[in-house]
Amino acid sequence: MSGSKKTEKKKAYGSKKTGKIRKNGSKKPVDVEKLKEGMVIIKDDKHSKMEVEVPEVKSTGDYKKNPVYIYYDWCKRCGICVAFCPTGALGRRADGSPYVPHPEKCIHCEMCDRLCPDFAITGAKR
Amino acid sequence: MSNIPQKQIHKYLRHDKKFPHVWCPGCSNGIVLGATIRAIAELGYEKDEVAMVSGIGCSSRMPVYVDFNTLHSLHGRAIAYATGVKFFKPEMKVVVVTGDGDATAIGGNHFIHAARRNIDITVILINNNIYGMTGGQYSPTTPDGARATTAPYGNIDRTFDICKLAIGAGATFVARTSAYHAQESKLFISKALEHKGFSLVEIVSSCPVIFGRLNKKGSPADMLKDMKDNVITEKKYNELSEDEKADKIPRGIFVEEQVPEFTATYTDLVQSLQKPKDE
Numbered sequence: 001m002s003g004s005k006k007t008e009k010k011k012a013y014g015s016k017k018t019g020k021i022r023k024n025g026s027k028k029p030v031d032v033e034k035l036k037e038g039m040v041i042i043k044d045d046k047h048s049k050m051e052v053e054v055p056e057v058k059s060t061g062d063y064k065k066n067p068v069y070i071y072y073d074w075c076k077r078c079g080i081c082v083a084f085c086p087t088g089a090l091g092r093r094a095d096g097s098p099y100v101p102h103p104e105k106c107i108h109c110e111m112c113d114r115l116c117p118d119f120a121i122t123g124a125k126r
Numbered sequence: 127m128s129n130i131p132q133k134q135i136h137k138y139l140r141h142d143k144k145f146p147h148v149w150c151p152g153c154s155n156g157i158v159l160g161a162t163i164r165a166i167a168e169l170g171y172e173k174d175e176v177a178m179v180s181g182i183g184c185s186s187r188m189p190v191y192v193d194f195n196t197l198h199s200l201h202g203r204a205i206a207y208a209t210g211v212k213f214f215k216p217e218m219k220v221v222v223v224t225g226d227g228d229a230t231a232i233g234g235n236h237f238i239h240a241a242r243r244n245i246d247i248t249v250i251l252i253n254n255n256i257y258g259m260t261g262g263q264y265s266p267t268t269p270d271g272a273r274a275t276t277a278p279y280g281n282i283d284r285t286f287d288i289c290k291l292a293i294g295a296g297a298t299f300v301a302r303t304s305a306y307h308a309q310e311s312k313l314f315i316s317k318a319l320e321h322k323g324f325s326l327v328e329i330v331s332s333c334p335v336i337f338g339r340l341n342k343k344g345s346p347a348d349m350l351k352d353m354k355d356n357v358i359t360e361k362k363y364n365e366l367s368e369d370e371k372a373d374k375i376p377r378g379i380f381v382e383e384q385v386p387e388f389t390a391t392y393t394d395l396v397q398s399l400q401k402p403k404d405e
Binding site for chain 2: 034049073074075076077078080082083084114115116117118119
């Protein structure tokens with residue numbers, strides 16, 4: 001098992017050395033499988049050499065049920081978003097990760113968005 | 127739909143680098159990175175217009191993750207490299223991201239002389255009161271009495287006031303804010319980028335894993351709450367008595383003035399000397 005894993009790693013490094021940019025330009029940008037519904041690939045302006053995966057935020061109506069999007073792959077469970085949520089819409093699970101127990105309390109102030117050091121949470125309204 | 131802040135940030139990140147980034151849980155560097163990207167996105171600079179230079183340290187890991195022209199240089203020498211970049215390409219916006227130890231201890235001379243010259247560089251100085259990356263040695267900004275790995279019974283040195291140092295050295299834009307005031311950080315950084323001349327934005331930040339643990343400051347959120355209470359506006363700070371001032375830090379724009387800029391003066395000099403002789 002471990003041997004096969006090592007060879008896989010070596011292959012990955014080999015492709016990096018050749019300088020070819022992989023299609024998504026990324027090892028693991030955001031967990032696409034989990035968030036597949038909300039994801040689009042946008043091509044950036046002329047200066048960008050790679051395709052950037054950006055979470056798409058659905059516009060109408062949806063934000064009342066899901067006021068914030070949380071990318072658990074990037075989250076480090078520091079608890080800042082929960083501590084500074086002014087209305088208590090966010091809560092913490094037993095492992096420290098944030099979730100939204102009271103979506104109706106969210107006032108879309110985007111405090112969590114500004115203070116997240118890992119870009120792991122974003123408001124869904126705008 | 128077009129103004130989603132998070133969407134802006136994702137546009138400016140290098141997604142082929144390993145995410146989530148290398149900083150510890152709750153480190154303020156990520157907040158400052160977010161504020162910087164928002165400021166640049168709001169000003170509408172193109173990615174090729176901006177050069178981000180850094181030295182060594184936790185904060186200096188920042189250029190790795192952003193998709194501008196970036197330069198990761200020697201310890202303390204970020205401003206020296208940035209001077210070179212600015213001199214060769216005067217139209218480029220040069221941003222130096224540096225830490226407190228990087229800029230004021232090891233690169234102290236570069237810092238004061240760049241300020242004296244008034245070269246058009248924006249320095250974002252993230253002050254976390256300690257050398258975080260190398261294991262928690264005390265830095266010039268470690269508060270009096272605070273513990274560090276190399277000061278287990280408390281630091282006995284006096285603290286460096288970086289903003290006063292920059293004002294004394296002749297910087298033409300000096301501002302201080304904290305990582306908790308993320309929106310204000312964005313505002314000050316965008317003002318500093320637009321300013322012609324040497325501009326310094328000191329951002330008081332937290333190191334929850336080393337400084338916070340050694341000094342029993344609590345969780346990352348507690349450290350940010352401390353910042354909210356202790357980093358107060360200059361007006362409020364001046365109203366306090368001497369005793370109350372002890373553990374408070376003023377924030378705001380301290381200096382904003384227009385003085386001839388170094389690269390512009392140099393270009394003028396070269397042009398005046400290159401005039402044809404027969405005139």
